[in-house]
Amino acid sequence: MARSHHRKKHKEHLRQYQHNNEGVSSKSKRGKVTGTFALVGTILGAAIGYFATDGVPMWIAFGAVAGGLAGYIGGRYFDREGN
Numbered sequence: 001m002a003r004s005h006h007r008k009k010h011k012e013h014l015r016q017y018q019h020n021n022e023g024v025s026s027k028s029k030r031g032k033v034t035g036t037f038a039l040v041g042t043i044l045g046a047a048i049g050y051f052a053t054d055g056v057p058m059w060i061a062f063g064a065v066a067g068g069l070a071g072y073i074g075g076r077y078f079d080r081e082g083n
Contacts, residue, residue: 034075041071 045067049060 032075033078034072037071037075037078038068039071041074042068045070 042064046060046064048067049056049063052063053059
């Protein structure tokens with residue numbers, strides 16, 4: 001049976017494949033959390049706005065925007081720390 005992994009041409013292709021996929025594997029394993037933090041921040045901000053003001057829509061919206069912005073900034077911070 002042929003043993004292709006001993007041939008020179010196969011080894012060159014294997015090295016190129018491993019070199020091309022070195023940086024990709026580390027990024028794909030580590031996901032970004034910015035979007036998740038922003039979504040959770042929006043939900044928490046809306047909930048805090050609802051309970052703090054007894055359901056005034058303007059303050060619920062303000063809380064959602066503020067919470068989403070805070071979550072986005074926090075998520076970007078955690079993404080940068082991961083690098």
